[in-house]
Amino acid sequence: xxxxxxxxxxxxxxxxxxxxxxxxxxxxxxxxxxxxxxxxxxxxxxxxxxxxxxxxxxxxxxxxxxxxxxxxxxxxxxxxxxxxxxxxxxxxxxxxxxxxxxxxxxxxxxxxxxxxxxxxxxxxxxxxxxxxxxxxxxxxxxxxxxxxxxxxxxxxxxxxxxxxxxxxxxxxxxxxxxxxxxxxxxxxxxxxxxxxxxxxxxxxxxxxxxxxxxxxxxxxxxxxxxxxxxxxxxxxxxxxxxxxxxxxxxxxxxxxxxxxxx
Ligand SMILES: Nc1ncnc2c1ncn2[C@@H]1O[C@H](COP(=O)(O)OP(=O)(O)OP(=O)(O)O)[C@@H](O)[C@H]1O
Numbered sequence: 001x002x003x004x005x006x007x008x009x010x011x012x013x014x015x016x017x018x019x020x021x022x023x024x025x026x027x028x029x030x031x032x033x034x035x036x037x038x039x040x041x042x043x044x045x046x047x048x049x050x051x052x053x054x055x056x057x058x059x060x061x062x063x064x065x066x067x068x069x070x071x072x073x074x075x076x077x078x079x080x081x082x083x084x085x086x087x088x089x090x091x092x093x094x095x096x097x098x099x100x101x102x103x104x105x106x107x108x109x110x111x112x113x114x115x116x117x118x119x120x121x122x123x124x125x126x127x128x129x130x131x132x133x134x135x136x137x138x139x140x141x142x143x144x145x146x147x148x149x150x151x152x153x154x155x156x157x158x159x160x161x162x163x164x165x166x167x168x169x170x171x172x173x174x175x176x177x178x179x180x181x182x183x184x185x186x187x188x189x190x191x192x193x194x195x196x197x198x199x200x201x202x203x204x205x206x207x208x209x210x211x212x213x214x215x216x217x218x219x220x221x222x223x224x225x226x227x228x229x230x231x232x233x234x235x236x237x238x239x240x241x242x243x244x245x246x247x248x249x250x251x252x253x254x255x256x257x258x259x260x261x262x
Pocket of ligand 1: 023025043045048049
């Protein structure tokens, strides 16, 4: 798949409101996420980060408009959207419903948007799945049921499924959950490689130091975007410290930004 045209935003929200049950959770989100960049969404628990990501993925009804790569998401055929936008949710594939599937077949689910109804996987599908599983070091588990893996191993398989889509835009909700430090670093290298190829990554992250390695940081609180700026900007650091009630401080250490509790 070709790299996205970086002059068109990957995702754009205008006046997005969304409710869960009777509760309004997103209160008028205006946000433009650049193509060919890695954006991190951060903020306190309950800020609305996952809800916003679900709206961006087209998974949650909302008021307002969302554009994906310049086209209105509303009315976009599901298959076209699924080819351009890949999703890694917190629970993974249907929570635990995929536990009986083999790792290889889980990753192959990522190819569904590219396959004809009931058609056997093509050589391109098999190549994409192998590439994805190898890139998350999950290839050796390909014949094991997903349910027999540890939390971190499972997360790497679900990441492989998201990568196998080979979509222009990848949305990931807490992708580092359960990953040990080396695999967190691997995840970041994977993201950097995707971005170098023109892909867009949008990730909800609780690890603030990891978020500060992104290109842009979206700071949320109380269902609103409080700030969106470059990760190196002092205004971004200030906004981050403020939404966490100054309980974190951001430092520049060894050529990277680090958030420490205080
Ligand atoms: N089904 C629901 N009905 C009503 N309110 C809900 C429902 N699900 C979530 N909420 C509320 O919506 C708000 C936003 O939730 P969301 O999961 O988007 O936050 P978040 O920023 O991702 O939080 P966290 O960092 O804890 O994962 C929270 O206050 C939450 O309590």
